[in-house]
Structure formats: C-alpha cells, structure tokens
Amino acid sequence: MSRRIVTGVLLAAWLATGAAMAADEVHTVEQLNQAPAELEGEKVRLQGIVGRVNDDIMGRNFIHLVDGTGAEGDYITITSTELPAVGDRVEVTGTLILDRDFGAGYTYPVIIENAEFAERQ
Numbered sequence: 001m002s003r004r005i006v007t008g009v010l011l012a013a014w015l016a017t018g019a020a021m022a023a024d025e026v027h028t029v030e031q032l033n034q035a036p037a038e039l040e041g042e043k044v045r046l047q048g049i050v051g052r053v054n055d056d057i058m059g060r061n062f063i064h065l066v067d068g069t070g071a072e073g074d075y076i077t078i079t080s081t082e083l084p085a086v087g088d089r090v091e092v093t094g095t096l097i098l099d100r101d102f103g104a105g106y107t108y109p110v111i112i113e114n115a116e117f118a119e120r121q
Helices: 003-024 029-033
Strands: 043-057 060-066 076-080 089-103 106-119
Touching: 029 043, 029 076, 029 106, 076 089
Parallel strands: 076 106
Antiparallel strands: 043 060, 043 089, 060 076, 089 106
8 A cells, every 4th residue: 555545544534533533642732832723622632741830810720831842941821720730740631722812911822721630650
C-alpha cells in the first residue's frame, strides 16, 4: 500500500472520529498554542506542571501549565474551579477555546476552560 493511500486512510479515520480522538489524545502546550480551528470547542487533554496560579478572578481560577514544549517560557492558560498548587504534576481535561475575550484587557488567543485536574505521579 502506498504512503499516500495510508495517509488518506488515516486522515479519513481521524475526520470520522474527530472529537473522540481529540479527547483521547494527550496534547502538548506547543500543539495547543498552535491549535487548529477544528479543535475549537472540543475537549482536550494535556499533562504538565502548574507554573502559576491566580485564584478567584471573575469567579474562576487561572492556571498556567508548562510541559517543556515550544519556546522557552511557553505555557497555556487554564480556567477551573479547582485550585492546584504551583509545582503540582497534573493531567488536565477541558474545553479548548480560541480568541477568548473576557473584557477589561483579559484576552487569550488559546485557553482551556472549565478544566478538571488529576494528579500525575
């Protein structure tokens, strides 16, 4: 089977299962910061270390998660009612939102909202 056919079959399978694959795949900070529009509104998962926490802003906690991918200092912002501690190793599941504008200067090209955290070993 040629590479082109195999690639076409894999692409067709991915398109057919889109949302399920997005939720099952563990993404990286780098991937999500460059997220394609197809992931907008989908549940995504990623793993990393909590780098910063701003609690109780606009009724939610804002968490910066790092995983060592992308440029030095890259992170992804996550909102949640949960409050992990800085330094916690976690797995996060939440809804990926692109171009989120909370007003008052709080704008995010990529953010994960309504996230749930699970501790990683």
